[in-house]
Structures are given as structure tokens and as C-alpha cells.
Amino acid sequence: MKSHVLSQLRSLEAESIHIMREVVAEMERPCLLFSGGKDSIVMLHLAVKAFAPARVPFPIMHVDTGLNFQTVLDCRDRWVERTGVQLVVASVQEGIDRGLVQEEPNGSRNRIQTPVLLEAVEKHGFDALFGGGRRDEEKARAKERVFSFRDDFGQWDPKNQRPEIWSLYNGRVHQGESIRVFPLSNWTELDIWAYLEAEEIDLPDLYLAKEREVVERGGMLFEVNGFTPLKEGETAEVRSTRYRTVGDANLTACVESAATTLHGVVEEVAAVRLTERGATRGDDKVSEAAMEDRKKEGYF
Amino acid sequence: MTTTLPEDTGTSETLNEVVSGDLLRFATAGSVDDGKSTLIGRLLFDSKSIFADQLESVEQVSKDRGNDYADLSLLTDGLRAEREQGITIDVAYRYFATPKRKFIIADTPGHTQYTRNMVTGASTADVALILVDARKGVVEQSRRHTFLATLLGVPHVVVCVNKMDLVDYDEQVFEQIRAEFTEFASRLRVPDLTFIPVSALVGDNVVTRSEKMPWFDGSPLLSHLERLHVASDRNLVDVRFPVQYVIRPQQTDARDYRGYAGTVASGVMKPGDRVLALPAGLETTIESIDTADGPVAEAYPPMSVTVRLADEIDISRGDMICRPNNAPTVTQDVDAQICWMDESASLVQGKKYAIKHTTRWARAMVKTISYRVDVNTLHRDEEATEIKLNEIARIKMRVTKPLFVDSYQANRQTGAFILVDEATNKTVAAGMIGGPAHQY
Ligand SMILES: Nc1nc2c(ncn2[C@@H]2O[C@H](COP(=O)(O)OP(=O)(O)O)[C@@H](O)[C@H]2O)c(=O)[nH]1
Ligand SMILES: [Mg+2]
Numbered sequence: 042m043k044s045h046v047l048s049q050l051r052s053l054e055a056e057s058i059h060i061m062r063e064v065v066a067e068m069e070r071p072c073l074l075f076s077g078g079k080d081s082i083v084m085l086h087l088a089v090k091a092f093a094p095a096r097v098p099f100p101i102m103h104v105d106t107g108l109n110f111q112t113v114l115d116c117r118d119r120w121v122e123r124t125g126v127q128l129v130v131a132s133v134q135e136g137i138d139r140g141l142v143q144e145e146p147n148g149s150r151n152r153i154q155t156p157v158l159l160e161a162v163e164k165h166g167f168d169a170l171f172g173g174g175r176r177d178e179e180k181a182r183a184k185e186r187v188f189s190f191r192d193d194f195g196q197w198d199p200k201n202q203r204p205e206i207w208s209l210y211n212g213r214v215h216q217g218e219s220i221r222v223f224p225l226s227n228w229t230e231l232d233i234w235a236y237l238e239a240e241e242i243d244l245p246d247l248y249l250a251k252e253r254e255v256v257e258r259g260g261m262l263f264e265v266n267g268f269t270p271l272k273e274g275e276t277a278e279v280r281s282t283r284y285r286t287v288g289d290a291n292l293t294a295c296v297e298s299a300a301t302t303l304h305g306v307v308e309e310v311a312a313v314r315l316t317e318r319g320a321t322r323g324d325d326k327v328s329e330a331a332m333e334d335r336k337k338e339g340y341f
Numbered sequence: 342m343t344t345t346l347p348e349d350t351g352t353s354e355t356l357n358e359v360v361s362g363d364l365l366r367f368a369t370a371g372s373v374d375d376g377k378s379t380l381i382g383r384l385l386f387d388s389k390s391i392f393a394d395q396l397e398s399v400e401q402v403s404k405d406r407g408n409d410y411a412d413l414s415l416l417t418d419g420l421r422a423e424r425e426q427g428i429t430i431d432v433a434y435r436y437f438a439t440p441k442r443k444f445i446i447a448d449t450p451g452h453t454q455y456t457r458n459m460v461t462g463a464s465t466a467d468v469a470l471i472l473v474d475a476r477k478g479v480v481e482q483s484r485r486h487t488f489l490a491t492l493l494g495v496p497h498v499v500v501c502v503n504k505m506d507l508v509d510y511d512e513q514v515f516e517q518i519r520a521e522f523t524e525f526a527s528r529l530r531v532p533d534l535t536f537i538p539v540s541a542l543v544g545d546n547v548v549t550r551s552e553k554m555p556w557f558d559g560s561p562l563l564s565h566l567e568r569l570h571v572a573s574d575r576n577l578v579d580v581r582f583p584v585q586y587v588i589r590p591q592q593t594d595a596r597d598y599r600g601y602a603g604t605v606a607s608g609v610m611k612p613g614d615r616v617l618a619l620p621a622g623l624e625t626t627i628e629s630i631d632t633a634d635g636p637v638a639e640a641y642p643p644m645s646v647t648v649r650l651a652d653e654i655d656i657s658r659g660d661m662i663c664r665p666n667n668a669p670t671v672t673q674d675v676d677a678q679i680c681w682m683d684e685s686a687s688l689v690q691g692k693k694y695a696i697k698h699t700t701r702w703a704r705a706m707v708k709t710i711s712y713r714v715d716v717n718t719l720h721r722d723e724e725a726t727e728i729k730l731n732e733i734a735r736i737k738m739r740v741t742k743p744l745f746v747d748s749y750q751a752n753r754q755t756g757a758f759i760l761v762d763e764a765t766n767k768t769v770a771a772g773m774i775g776g777p778a779h780q781y
Contacts, residue, residue, distance in 0.1 A: 045609065045641045046572045049364045049443040058645040059604045062586045066658050066700070090633035091645070094598055095590035176434045183433045202431070204457055204682045206464045206771040208604075209697050209759045213766040227445055229436045 050236055057084075057224040058091040059208060060187060061171070064222050065091075065098055067212045068169035071222075072129070072162075075101040077113035078287040079244060080173030080225060082120070083233055086242050087224060088171075089124055100127035102167075104158050106150040107134040108268060108289040116245040123243075131161035148291055159195045168219045169212060177229040187226050193217035230285075234310050238303040248306065250283040250298040261294035285310075362442035365571060368462035368495070369448050370486035371472030376503040380472065380541035381435055381448055384563060387548035390437035432462045441567040456716060456731035457682040459486065460771050463493040464757070467571045470562075471500050475508045475538070479521045485716045487526055492678065492733065492773065494753050496574040497533045498526075501562060506540040510553040528719070537562050575642055579747065580608030580616070581669060581755050582662040583699035588647055600631055600647035601656055606699065606754035608664075609641045610648070617665040618656050619745050624665050625652040642754075659701035661745040669745040669755055675705070675738045675774060677749075678714075681728045683762065683769035688728040688736070694769065696740060698758040703742040705760065711735040748775025 047055065064071050073088060075081045088097045103117060121128045133150050136142045141160065142153040162170065176183045186202050188210045203211055212220050225233070237244060254277045255262045256269075263269045265277045268290040282295040283306070300306040371377045384390075435446040447462030449455065463469055469490035473483055483500075490498055500522055508514045515538045526534055537546055538557055545551035546561045560568070585603040590596070610616075614627045630640045631647040640646045648662065656662075663669060675696075681688050688707060696705040713725035714733045721735075728734045749756030760770040 044572060045575070045577055046363050047641075047644060049362055049438075052364045052643060055604065055643050055645040059585070059643075062602055062645070063700075066586045091602070092588060093631075093633040093647075094592075094595040095588050096592065177436050183435065184431045199431070203768045204461050204771070206461050206759055206768070207753070207757050208465070209757065211697065211759065211761055211766070211768045213695070213761060215766065227434070227436070229438070229443075231438070232443075 050232060050239065053228050053232055054087065054090075054236070056208070056227065057087045060210070060222065060224040061088055061091045063210050064169050064171070064212065067210075068220070070165070070167050071099040071169040071171065072165065072167040073097075073099060073101045073171040074158075074173070075103050075117065075128075076173070076287065077103065077109070077117045077245065078173070079233060079237060079248060080175065082116075082242060082244060083228075083236060084171055084173050084224060085120060085124070085126070086240065088126075097124060097126045100129050100165075102129040102131060102161060102165075102170075104154045104161070105130050105132045105134070106154055106289055107132065108150055108291050110245065110247055110287065110290050112245040112247055113287055116243065119243060129161070129165065131157050133157050136160070148289075150289055151292075155195075162195070162219065168214060169222055170219065171222050171224060173225055174223045175225050175228050175230070175233075176223075185223060185226070187223055188212055189221045189223065190214070191219050191221060195219070197221075231307070231310050234303065234307045238307050241303075244303075245287070247284045247287070247295075249302065250281050250300045250305070252279050253282045253295065254278070255280050255282060255295065262296065263294050266290075362438070362440070363572075364443050364445065365468065365566060365569065366445045366447070366466050367468035367470055367566065368459070368466040368490075369446065369470045369472065370459050370463075370490070371503075372474070372477075372480060372482040373450075375472040375474045376541040377448060377472055380470075380501065380503065380539070380547065380562075381446055383541050383544055383547045384444075384446075385435065385437050387544060388437050388439055388563065432458050439563070439567055444566065456485070456489065456733075457680060457771075459489050460493060460680045460682070463490055463495050464771065466490075466493070466495050467574060468497040468499060468566065468569060469495040471498060472503050473500060473518055473522070475502050475504045475514050475518070478518050479525070481717045483522065484525055484719070487522075487531065488529060488716060488719060489680075491529045491531055492680075494749055494756075494773070496571070497535070497569055498531050499535045499537065499562070499565065501541075502536065502538045503541050505538045505545060505551075505554065506543050510538075510545075510551070512554070512556045515557070535559070535565060537565065576607035576752055576754075577609050577641060578607070579667055579669075579752060580610055580614075580662070580664045581606040581699075581745075581747070581752065582608075582610065582648065583701070583745075583755075584656055584658055584660045584662065585700045586658060587656070598649075599653075600649050601662065602645070602647045603662075603700070604645045605640050605642045607642055607752055609639055611639045612636070615665055616650070616662050617668055618650075618654050619661040619663065619668065619671060620743055621654055621656065621660070623652075623654050625650045625654055627651075659699075661699070663745075669747050669752075671743045671745055673740045673743050675740055675744065675746070675758075675772075676711075676735075677738070677758070677772040677774045678733060678735050679728070679760070679770045679772045681730060681732050681734070681770050683767060684730045685765075686762065686769070687730075688734070688770065689726065693763065695761040695763050696738075696744075696758055696772075697761065698744045698746065699755060701742070701744060703740050703744065704763075705738045705740045707736055708739055709737040711737065746774050749773035750775060 136157040142156050186205045254265045256275050256277050265271050283298040284295045300309050369377045433448045437444050449459040449462035471486050502515050502518050519536045539546040548563045550561050582603050584601045588600040588602050590598050612627050617624050628649045628651045629636050693706045696703050712721040712723045712735050747755040756774045758772040759768050762769045
């Protein structure tokens with residue numbers, strides 16, 4: 042007799058597909074925010090599965106900080122080529138040049154991407170944006186809805202969220218308002234890696250370990266390259282490392298690792314003791330409530 | 342600080358199981374300070390689902406506040422206002438996995454003013470975990486939480502009698518609470534009720550069996566949750582497939598394709614099955630059940646699939662596929678219990694709302710407020726004329742389009758709906774169709 046029990050990965054996959062189909066059925070102009078990182082790649086893979094054999098019925102948008110790893114851009118272009126999905130690029134550099142935003146003293150373009158994103162959303166009239174956020178990433182995200190309402194300034198109000206009961210999502214908005222949709226809400230980092238392995242998904246190679254020339258700063262390992270050159274008095278060394286998350290190339294650190302295959306990564310992730318943001322994102326360390334503040338402004 | 346990280350054991354042998362086990366969703370409920378957040382922190386901590394940097398930040402904040410123990414509740418109380426006031430004000434979702442299964446926890450607050458949050462957390466839960474403070478015993482809130490769990494059709498209720506360390510691990514205290522709880526629960530329909538004496542703070546009977554309570558012969562909480570049989574709670578009998586989206590590629594390589602995408606709400610579907618499409622009322626046969634990985638031999642909940650039919654029938658989003666001899670009720674009159682969730686306006690007779698039931702939207706008018714239920718005493722007030730935030734009521738509505746419904750008790754998917762305010766677009770009510778699930 043068959044048990045008719047879906048494994049947890051297939052349950053998560055089914056839930057995400059359900060969410061994406063709801064959005065396409067109910068919203069006017071959805072768009073998938075594609076950073077080129079593993080979570081947005083999983084989202085795009087799920088979108089392809091949700092609408093097969095038809096093409097993904099919405100564009101993807103890359104908010105280009107100008108601080109990209111080349112292999113991430115190459116991988117993005119392979120996905121566009123393979124799936125035929127429409128790509129929209131919103132450039133932070135162009136936003137700086139036009140005076141829309143100003144470069145921050147610490148060199149992070151994480152915060153200033155928000156106005157660039159919001160402007161592009163308005164220009165294209167997107168009323169639903171898929172984001173790859175997961176509730177296991179951070180405390181403020183743990184309370185985020187799957188369909189997360191944003192007012193016409195793109196702001197999130199954590200005290201005034203729509204109740205979300207069963208899987209009866211409510212995407213109704215007025216002109217100018219929008220929703221952010223998080224189809225990966227219930228996935229954990231381990232689920233993502235296990236799924237990437239199970240589905241043999243095409244990823245930028247920086248997620249796999251190889252010998253990299255690195256320098257240690259504040260307990261984090263940075264690869265020595267054009268974005269993060271060696272400073273006076275520092276010495277570089279060669280270590281086997283990989284990336285757990287991909288942000289600005291000038292601020293994202295790598296971790297020591299021997300995992301040269303996805304299976305190896307899954308095994309390492311199952312054994313780690315640091316959240317991916319705590320480990321490798323210099324920009325989130327600022328304060329206990331950093332993420333909550335950024336989300337309220339309209340960041341993901 | 343008395344907390345140390347658990348020993349690191351090799352995980353790779355069990356890894357395949359970690360990601361291939363099934364999924365169990367549970368919701369926690371209890372009064373303020375009964376120890377919900379601490380219990381969840383303890384489950385995450387003892388199952389090694391807490392990361393070192395999260396623990397470090399919890400220890401630092403605890404130290405700053407002059408606490409003796411690392412306050413594990415800080416792990417779940419995420420929003421700034423909550424940390425400042427030391428209370429939980431919204432539903433927070435937490436995740437952990439053991440080699441047996443993955444768990445999704447909806448941590449919901451206890452106060453009466455957060456009934457809607459508990460309803461939200463319980464709506465998809467397989468298990469409700471209700472906390473009782475051993476020193477206080479069964480209180481008004483325990484009754485409310487149990488009532489809400491049964492109202493939302495949660496099939497398993499686990500009562501954790503917490504803070505046993507503060508009552509000298511006394512068996513009599515536990516037994517008395519069990520007896521009193523069982524007595525009032527008998528008036529509600531609780532399919533499966535279990536009691537476990539625990540200390541969330543110290544860790545007794547949470548993950549490991551407590552040596553201080555040798556008189557308790559049941560399982561610790563985690564092993565109980567790992568072994569709970571939830572597959573049989575799913576409705577595999579009544580085929581219900583609400584059509585979510587029609588896939589019709591506008592591409593040369595798949596021009597003739599027409600598939601109905603959706604999530605199986607209940608029942609098991611197979612190619613070759615005779616089916617009935619509603620509201621068309623036409624019969625046909627399932628030609629194929631497609632996924633991006635190819636066709637499948639059967640589809641069951643909660644699979645997301647695409648169904649192709651043998652005959653060309655006009656079917657669109659909001660329609661329902663079922664079996665000819667087993668169809669839901671087609672109706673424009675809905676009799677339901679609702680939980681009102683809007684703080685700015687109340688539900689009154691004659692008012693119109695948007696209604697979403699499965700994948701179908703319509704408009705609904707409130708015809709009658711039959712009664713309001715006092716969530717604490719379960720008393721029915723038949724004189725009620727308006728239903729306010731966090732109140733539960735029985736109402737009758739007329740809907741502009743036929744809905745394809747089952748009673749909520751028989752089917753948590755096709756028995757559920759939400760109401761949306763047409764002016765503000767806010768979700769204002771959760772509704773459960775059908776007669777009362779309880780004899781109160
Ligand atoms: N002695 C003792 N104290 C506990 C226990 N569980 C929780 N507490 C304490 O009770 C207080 C409230 O706990 P918390 O988890 O925040 O309760 P919540 O409001 O239900 O989330 C905190 O000071 C906890 O340390 C227990 O098993 N024994
Ligand atoms: Mg709490």
C-alpha cells in the first residue's frame with residue numbers, strides 16, 4: 042500500500058508552486074527579484090516548474106549594484122538563455138549618477154538599492170514582487186507573511202500585517218500599493234541546499250569550495266580581488282573556501298570549506314553553527330534590530 | 342550563564358533522513374508567561390537547531406538585563422516592541438528538523454486580544470501545544486485555547502504542564518490538572534489529547550526523559566511529536582481539486598497543451614478516473630496528471646500538479662474537479678462559524694464583503710448573526726448584533742456565485758474561507774463552514 046505521504050522537500054516545493062500560481066492568477070504584474078544568489082535561483086527554478094510546459098509568465102528583475110561577482114552574472118545569463126524568461130535590470134550605479142541615491146561611506150550598496158528598486162517597481166508598474174526571503178534567516182523575517190503588504194511608499198508595517206489563514210492568500214491592493222511574496226518562507230538553509238542537490242540546479246561556482254587567495258578581517262575571510270584588494274600591512278594566504286550567500290562583492294565573505302560538490306555543501310551546512318548572515322554578511326551585524334529597520338523602509 | 346552548546350555529533354549518516362522525513366506543523370498556545378517561548382527555545386536548543394551567533398546574542402542580551410539564565414524566549418521574540426515589552430505580539434514561525442521529520446512551529450501569543458493570531462497559527466496546524474502553568478492549573482485561557490484548537494480542526498492536542506520544577510515535580514499536581522482538563526475537554530471534540538509534565542526552563546521531558554519524574558510513563562515531548570501519526574488525518578477519500586490556473590502555452594512547441602494547474606485539496610486522483618467539473622456539471626476522464634518532472638501515477642494532498650482532461654470542457658480558475666458520485670455541496674447560502682479579525686470595523690448584519698473560498702472569489706452579504714460564542718465560557722449570546730475583533734460567531738451569508746463546499750469538519754480545505762473588506766482590502770475574518778463541531 043502506498044503511504045501517500047509527501048516528503049518534506051516535496052511538500053515545500055508544492056507549497057511554493059501553489060503560492061506562485063496564486064500570484065500569477067490574481068495579480069496584474071508580478072515580477073521575480075533575482076539577485077543571482079542561490080535562493081533566487083531556487084525561486085526561478087520553482088517558477089519554471091510551476092508553469093511548465095509554458096514559459097515563466099513574468100519577468101525577473103536584477104537590481105544591479107555594480108558590485109557583482111562575474112560568475113554570478115554569467116550564471117544569470119545562462120538562466121535567461123535557457124528559460125527564455127524576460128530580464129529587467131535596475132542599475133544602482135545609474136541611480137548614483139542621476140543623484141537618486143548617494144554612495145554610503147562604508148561602501149555598502151545594500152541600503153541604497155532600496156530607492157533604486159522602488160523606482161523600477163513604479164516605472165514598470167509591478168504590483169507583486171517575489172523575494173527569496175526565508176523565515177529562518179533572521180528574527181524580523183520570522184514574522185513576515187507569505188503575502189506581505191506594502192503601502193504606496195513600499196513600506197512594511199510589522200504591527201499591521203494582514204492575517205494569513207490556511208493557504209487563502211489575499212493579494213488585493215489599491216493603486217500604487219503592492220505585495221512582496223515570499224514563496225520560500227518555510228524553507229531553511231539546509232532545505233535549500235538539499236533541494237539544489239536533489240534537482241541538480243545550475244549555480245554560480247562560488248558556492249563550491251576551491252583554493253582562493255584570502256585575507257582575514259574581523260574574523261571573516263575575504264577573497265583578495267579587485268573589489269577587496271589587500272590593504273597595507275595585511276598578508277594574504279591561500280585557503281580552500283566557498284560562499285554561503287552572495288551580496289555585494291566588496292562585502293561578502295567566504296568560509297573555509299572542503300565541499301567541492303553540492304553534496305559536500307549539504308553535509309557541511311547540516312553541521313554548521315552559524316547562521317549564514319551572522320557568518321558572512323558584514324552589513325547585517327550593525328544592530329540587533331538592523332533587519333527590522335531596513336524592512337520597514339522597503340528593503341526585502 | 343549556565344547554557345552551553347550541545348555536543349556536536351556527526352550528522353552525515355542521518356542527513357538523508359533529515360531531508361526526506363515528512364513535515365509536521367504545530368501551533369503553541371498558552372497564557373502570558375506560561376513558558377511558550379522558553380519551551381520553543383528549549384526544543385530548538387536541545388535539537389541543536391540554534392546557531393552559535395543566535396545564542397551569543399541571546400546570552401549577551403540576557404546578561405545585559407542581569408538574568409541568571411540565558412533567556413531562551415529571546416530566540417523567538419523577534420520584533421523590537423516584543424523584546425522591549427517582553428511579550429509575544431504576533432505569530433512567529435520557527436523551524437527545526439530531527440532525523441524523523443521537519444517541524445514548523447507557529448508561536449502564537451496568549452492574550453484574549455490576540456485570538457486572531459492563534460486562529461492564524463492553528464489554521465494549518467497538525468498539533469496544538471497548549472501550555473498550563475503547574476502552579477496555576479487550568480485557567481480561563483486554557484479553555485479558550487482548547488476551544489480555538491478544536492474550532493480550527495486541529496486533530497491533536499498536547500497539553501504541557503509546565504514549570505514542574507516549581508511544584509517539586511509533584512505527581513498529584515499533574516494528575517489534578519489532567520483530570521480537570523479532561524473533564525472540560527470532553528465537551529469539545531478533541532480527537533487526540535495527551536498530557537506531558539515538563540520544565541521548559543530546565544529541560545525536563547522536553548527532549549530527554551526527566552529523572553525527576555519517574556512516575557510519568559509517557560514520552561518526552563519531542564519523541565511524542567516525532568512519532569505522532571498525522572498521515573491518517575488527511576482526507577484521502579473525497580477528491581477535490583480546485584482549479585488554480587489554466588496552463589495554455591502561447592508557444593509553437595506546445596501549442597495544443599491545455600492543463601488545469603492546482604493543489605490537490607483532498608482525495609487521490611489517478612489518470613483514467615472519471616471526474617466531474619463544477620460548475621459546468623460535465624463529466625470526463627483524467628487523461629494525464631502532469632508535473633514539470635513528467636506525468637505521475639497519482640496525485641494526493643498537498644501535491645501541486647497539472648491535470649489534463651480527455652474532453653474539451655470550459656473550465657477556468659475557481660472551478661472544481663471532483664468525482665461524479667462524490668461531489669461537494671454547490672451552494673450560495675453559507676452557514677459558518679467565523680473569527681473576526683479586524684480592529685477598525687465590526688461585522689454587522691447586511692454588510693457585504695469579498696469572500697475567498699479555495700481559488701474562487703465572490704461577494705457575500707451577511708444575512709443573520711445567529712449567535713456569538715464567548716470564547717472563555719463557550720456561552721452563546723443569541724442577541725448579539727455586531728461581532729468585534731477576536732470574537733467568534735455563527736453567521737449565515739448569501740453569496741453572489743455558487744461555492745463548492747464541504748463542512749470544515751470533513752474537509753479543512755473546502756470548508757474554509759476568508760472575508761475581505763472591499764474598501765480597505767484587509768482580511769477581516771476566517772470562516773469555517775458547517776454545523777457546530779462541539780456540544781457546548
Ligand atoms: N521555573 C521555571 N520558569 C519557567 C519555566 N518555563 C518558563 N519559565 C519562566 O517563565 C517566564 C515566562 O516565560 P516565556 O517563555 O516568556 O513565556 P510566554 O509568555 O508563554 O512565552 C520566564 O521568566 C521564564 O524564564 C519553567 O519550566 N520553570
Ligand atoms: Mg512568548
